[in-house]
Structure formats: structure tokens, C-alpha cells
Amino acid sequence: ETVLTQSPGTLSLSPGERATLSCRASQSVSSTYLAWYQQKPGQAPRLLIYGTSSRATGIPDRFSGSGSGTDFTLTISRLEPEDFAVYYCQQYGSSPYTFGQGTKLEIK
């Protein structure tokens, strides 16, 4: 099983700042099979990024993904008030499909 570890656990930033979220895998993950999701309280997760760097439909270009092998990054270039939420990475290349434990992005 591929374990995904996200860091930091909580990130405190202000609107307009840049956010960098990390996802590290216990073994190599093909860049084809790495995704990022955003979840707000009381809502289902929403797909942001798939295939490491492709934005899902309707996702603004301030969200970008990068990485390879065991290290992947989600970057939000300029934080908007609606971006404060919990973010999860996921690998879906091999069963069991696994998620990271999440990074909470909170307003400073």
C-alpha cells in the first residue's frame, strides 16, 4: 500500500499570499495517477488537479500541481478567501487507492 504524507498539517496564510502544499509518497507514484482535492466543511471533496498537473473543469489557473516520483506539490499562487479549506492528495494508480491525511489551509 502506498502511504501519502502531507505537510504541513495546518498552513496559516493571508489572502493574496502564495500557498505551497506538499505530498510525499512511501513509494514512487506515476505522475499519471496523482490528484488533489479541496474540501470545505459540510461538503463533498472537489477535484482540483489530476495527473499531477492538469486542472479539472472550472478550476481557476491560480491552482497548479507539479512533482514526480515520491514528491508532489499543490501551489495556490494568490489566495482568495474561498480557498481556505482542507486539501487532500490521492494516488489512484494502484489499489488500494490512498489519500493523504490532509492539509488545513486557514486564514492567518
Add this chain to the structure above:
Amino acid sequence: EEQLVDSGGGSVQPGGSLRLACAASGFTFSNYDMHWVRQGSGKGLEWVSAIGTDGDAHYPGSVKGRFTISRENANNSLYLQMNSLGAGDTAVYYCVRRRRGCPRCSFDIWGQGTMVTVYS
């Protein structure tokens, strides 16, 4: 509008059973692999089952032998039969789709979730 609507959650005693359902609309259901993902209160996401367009099913070790995923393409419906439930199964359960034949594609549409509570 492409949509998944989850239902069937509720409260059950340990050792009991529950059957979840998911109704799909707005897209060609038979073109998608379908999954269930759960989330315990204040916790992260856990994948609990998948079924391909051909009916091939997969489970993680935590639910294998207790949960059964199934689908009815004619009715655009997905199901999850859960048996021998324990406290660790208490969670919100989400129905999720993933396009078949698109390796890069991940879980792009999620249901609203249905709550399962196992109490003693």
C-alpha cells in the same frame, strides 16, 4: 447536470447490515468505473470499494469480505452492501465516478454523501 445522489445511510447496531445506493444522472453511467469513499467524523478520506464497467470489483483489506459493491447499468445505479458493521465503519459514505479508459482521469464527480452510524 452530471450528478450522483447517495442514499440509504442510517443508524445500525454492531454486527448489523446496511445497503447504500447511489443514483447517477446526466451522463452515460456505463462508461464509468464507480467507487465508494468514506470519511469518519473529523477524519480523512478512505477508499472502500470500486467496480468496473464490466462488474469487476476491488476492496481494501479493511472491508474485504464484509462489503459488496454492485451496479445496475440499466437503472444508472450503484450499491454498497455492508455486513458485520463495527464502530470503525461509522462515516459519511460518498459515491464517486472515474471515467473508464482514461488513465489520467481521477474521481471527478462526488455524491453529497450519506451518513452511516454504528452504535451500541
